[in-house]
Amino acid sequence: MSTQIDPRGPRFGAVITATLLAVDVYLSLDASTAAAAHALLGVITASFLWGALRGPAKHPYGFLFKKLVRPRLAAPKELEDSAGPQFAQLVGLLVAGTGFVLGFFGISAGVTFAAAAAFIAAFLNAAFDYCLGCQIYVGLKRLKVIR
Secondary structure (H helix, E strand, C coil): CCCEECCHHHHHHHHHHHHHHHHHHHHHCCHHHHHHHHHHHHHHHHHHHHHHHHCHHHCHHHHHHHHHHHHHCCCCCCCEECHHHHHHHHHHHHHHHHHHHHHHCCCHHHHHHHHHHHHHHHHHHHHHCCCHHHHHHHHHHHCCCCC
């Protein structure tokens, strides 16, 4: 069941996610901080899991947006269906989760590449309001792969 959400909420979450992923990429580039990068990617993966299961409105970033940011903004011009952003969280979960699993098996480059790929997607959403996961969702709906 999807709900209508303020489209600025997922973008706010993307800013936080992109920042954390940039830190994660930086940490993953040095062997002395690789364990910290792996742990941070685990936290980010858990965040994507939460968003994929509960949706953007019930995500901690959505709560922060609703309580701290939205009261300072004008009402949104329109609302959007939460299904696309929730699917985008699933895509983020798959990317970050893959990196986390690879890191668990000692493939530190997996952490770096997964964090970098997820960073690119989060940055596009944060900076340009272009949600790659949402675009994948729309494409799959058009192909009738998902309802």
